[in-house]
Amino acid sequence: QKEVEQNSGPLSVPEGAIASLNCTYSDRGSQSFFWYRQYSGKSPELIMFIYSNGDKEDGRFTAQLNKASQYVSLLIRDSQPSDSATYLCAVPFGSGGSNYKLTFGKGTLLTVNP
Amino acid sequence: NAGVTQTPKFQVLKTGQSMTLQCAQDMNHNSMYWYRQDPGMGLRLIYYSASEGTTDKGEVPNGYNVSRLNKREFSLRLESAAPSQTSVYFCASSSNRFPWYFGAGTRLSVL
Numbered sequence: 001q002k003e004v005e006q007n008s009g010p011l012s013v014p015e016g017a018i019a020s021l022n023c024t025y026s027d028r029g030s031q032s033f034f035w036y037r038q039y040s041g042k043s044p045e046l047i048m049f050i051y052s053n054g055d056k057e058d059g060r061f062t063a064q065l066n067k068a069s070q071y072v073s074l075l076i077r078d079s080q081p082s083d084s085a086t087y088l089c090a091v092p093f094g095s096g097g098s099n100y101k102l103t104f105g106k107g108t109l110l111t112v113n114p
Numbered sequence: 115n116a117g118v119t120q121t122p123k124f125q126v127l128k129t130g131q132s133m134t135l136q137c138a139q140d141m142n143h144n145s146m147y148w149y150r151q152d153p154g155m156g157l158r159l160i161y162y163s164a165s166e167g168t169t170d171k172g173e174v175p176n177g178y179n180v181s182r183l184n185k186r187e188f189s190l191r192l193e194s195a196a197p198s199q200t201s202v203y204f205c206a207s208s209s210n211r212f213p214w215y216f217g218a219g220t221r222l223s224v225l
Binding site for chain 2: 032034042043044045046049088090092093098099100101102103104105106107
């Protein structure tokens with residue numbers, strides 16, 4: 001069973017700051033990485049995915065991969081109170097690392113203070 | 115455009131009862147998934163369907179069965195509910211090989 005570890009938080013940042021969320025994974029062969037956001041009492045929503053060939057930026061969100069240290073980061077620039085949520089990291093598990101089967105971390109609770 | 119619709123939203127069962135959770139998507143997606151989410155455990159894949167007519171086990175399939183009725187619908191059945199199946203259940207769909215859009219969830223309590 002592949003493992004995905006996240007600091008449960010809460011991570012508290014002031015409005016306008018950069019929030020940095022980290023996720024470590026156990027399988028060195030993992031090729032794809034996913035970030036989901038989940039507001040309290042709501043369903044998860046996909047916000048970003050990256051492959052092992054590079055980092056990715058989408059608006060205020062940047063996903064970075066450090067393959068040597070086996071962790072993936074999600075940076076949120078100009079954090080807003082509306083970014084306050086739990087952020088879930090996921091990587092494929094099972095033989096062949098199929099994207100159909102994702103192992104989710106337990107999530108990091110982010111709080112952005114006005 | 116409703117996206118992914120799950121029914122019911124809430125359900126209370128007694129141990130040993132059976133029930134079916136329904137999921138339908140209107141985005142013409144090939145892939146559909148069932149997850150459960152428990153406090154402290156994160157999201158865990160129960161079953162998925164890569165395309166109409168196919169289903170495959172995920173991480174925690176024991177005690178569940180699924181049916182991919184057609185391209186739109188993917189149901190999850192609990193044949194004999196147990197307290198350990200108390201959870202929040204999410205259905206998801208995608209045109210890719212990973213879950214993209216999630217339903218609002220079904221909150222199930224088994225007494």
